[in-house]
Amino acid sequence: MMESNNDKHIIKSFKRICKQQIAIDCNNMDPDLRMSQIKMLSAFNGSSSLSLQELADNSGVTVPRMAAMIKSLIKDGIIERCKDDRDRRRSAVSLTPQGERLRNQITANRRKAAKALYAHLNNKDRVILLNALDTACKILEKIARR
Numbered sequence: 126m127m128e129s130n131n132d133k134h135i136i137k138s139f140k141r142i143c144k145q146q147i148a149i150d151c152n153n154m155d156p157d158l159r160m161s162q163i164k165m166l167s168a169f170n171g172s173s174s175l176s177l178q179e180l181a182d183n184s185g186v187t188v189p190r191m192a193a194m195i196k197s198l199i200k201d202g203i204i205e206r207c208k209d210d211r212d213r214r215r216s217a218v219s220l221t222p223q224g225e226r227l228r229n230q231i232t233a234n235r236r237k238a239a240k241a242l243y244a245h246l247n248n249k250d251r252v253i254l255l256n257a258l259d260t261a262c263k264i265l266e267k268i269a270r271r
Contacts (some may be wrong), residue, residue, distance in 0.1 A: 149192045158270070161186075165194050166220070173218035174207055203227060 168183035181191040198204045203224040209217040
């Protein structure tokens with residue numbers, strides 16, 4: 126199925142808005158922290174340690190790209206290598222106390238930005254947005270099951 130011009134416009138607008146939102150999230154971040162590093166810290170999703178493959182999957186980047194990001198963050202003292210609790214033959218990566226603080230700051234900034242975004246919506250628009258997101262999630266789940 127080909128996308129219409131309207132579909133392309135909606136997708137392009139959605140991507141632009143998401144990028145702007147991420148920029149808002151980073152306004153109060155450490156200026157030395159790059160977007161790729163913020164993305165990687167967010168990829169921990171509340172886990173204390175993950176394998177290289179899990180981090181790459183959660184971040185949507187390749188394993189070689191993730192390996193380079195990990196080296197940089199280890200050097201900066203944000204993460205450290207450790208043994209994988211599920212498979213002692215493999216290594217995993219965990220957040221240092223500094224990394225935990227940064228991840229918590231990222232999470233707090235995202236929540237703050239989301240609250241600010243929703244604060245500008247009236248009830249009618251909020252319901253429309255939530256219904257659209259619910260529909261999108263159901264469609265994506267349906268596609269994922271195929």
